[in-house]
Each structure stands twice: as C-alpha cells, then as structure tokens.
Amino acid sequence: MKKNSHKLENEVKNVKILITYHSDTGNTEKVGKAMKEALDEEGQDVTAIHAKDVDASSLKSYDLVVIGSSILGSQLGKHAKALLTKVELPPKIAFFYTCQQDRAYPKAFGRAAKKIEKEGTSKVMGEFHCIGDALGMEGALKEKMLGSMNPEQRKEAEQHFEDIKGRPNAEDLAKAKEFAKSLIK
Numbered sequence: 001m002k003k004n005s006h007k008l009e010n011e012v013k014n015v016k017i018l019i020t021y022h023s024d025t026g027n028t029e030k031v032g033k034a035m036k037e038a039l040d041e042e043g044q045d046v047t048a049i050h051a052k053d054v055d056a057s058s059l060k061s062y063d064l065v066v067i068g069s070s071i072l073g074s075q076l077g078k079h080a081k082a083l084l085t086k087v088e089l090p091p092k093i094a095f096f097y098t099c100q101q102d103r104a105y106p107k108a109f110g111r112a113a114k115k116i117e118k119e120g121t122s123k124v125m126g127e128f129h130c131i132g133d134a135l136g137m138e139g140a141l142k143e144k145m146l147g148s149m150n151p152e153q154r155k156e157a158e159q160h161f162e163d164i165k166g167r168p169n170a171e172d173l174a175k176a177k178e179f180a181k182s183l184i185k
C-alpha cells in the first residue's frame, strides 16, 4: 500500500515538458538544451526542439511549454512568434531569450505574457535571458552598426563584442539550468 502511494506521487510529479526555440546561430538552442538536461536530471519527460519543427497544435498537449528565441532587431524570431499567435497553449508556459546586448528586452515576450495572463487560460511561470555571442552579426551588419558610431562608442562596442565571445558560457548555462528546475518546484 505504502509502495503504491509512493509510485503515484512520482507519477503525478512527472510532467510532460516541451522546450522549443527560434535559434539561428545556436546560442538559444544551447540554453534550451541545458534546460532540457537539467529537467532530464530531475526525471521529467522533456522534448527540446527548434520552433520551426514544432506542430503548433501540439502545444496544448504538454503540461509545460518553455518558448525561447534570439532577439533580432529588438524582436522575437519569427518561429517563436508563430507559437504565440492563435495557438492553444498549455496550462503552464515560460520564456527565455538570448541577445548580444547586456540588457533585458521585457517587451519581447512581455506582450504575449500580458495577453496570456489576461485570458487566464495559461499560467506564465517566468522568464530567463542571457547574453549570446553576436555570431550572426559578423560582416556587413556589424560594420553598419559600428559605422554609425563615434570613435569612442565604436571602441566600446568593439570591446563588448570581444567580451561576449563564447556566450552563453558555462555560468550562463548553469543559471539556465537553475531557472528550468525552478519551473517544476
């Protein structure tokens, strides 16, 4: 009897989780995969997959969906956006993003979060973000950005691009794992 109730407790704790992300150069994917690793370690049933490969109509079949994106021109990537538009959402939802600037983009998922909370159909569990190396900005895009700056600004920006090389780093990924674990506590 005691054995059975213990088993039932474990079954209730095991939730079905989807981690899905728009990621062009792999930074956001790295964060999503670290989150999966953390939740796997907790014995959860976790799928981590690029948002372009997700069937939007399947989202409602999970207990928790964690949607991630890179920030592109201050906005979410199109595949993350698509999952927040006219899609039936699961009971629990959380967000994450990576961006090259050392600042938050509260509006990126903020609008969707507000709408979800207002509708009251899903609970927004939280948001995580960290810096991601500007891998996709090499070449013309970076030059265009730097070209519009005065020499002092340019020096600072070039230093910043150096400083964020390799991000997300081990520390960022450890924080992402902690965030993921907090979602099931």
Ligand SMILES: Cc1cc2nc3c(=O)[nH]c(=O)nc-3n(C[C@H](O)[C@H](O)[C@H](O)COP(=O)(O)O)c2cc1C
Pocket (backbone or CB within 6 Å): 022, 023, 024, 025, 026, 027, 028, 029, 069, 070, 071, 072, 073, 074, 075, 098, 099, 100, 101, 102, 131, 132, 133, 134, 135, 136, 137, 141
């Ligand atoms: C076209 C383009 C636009 C970007 N716009 C921004 C931006 O507005 N703000 C920012 O902080 N980072 C910006 N970034 C940097 C990315 O958000 C950052 O490198 C991110 O970690 C990339 O994630 P991914 O590898 O998962 O695609 C931009 C990158 C590209 C390629």
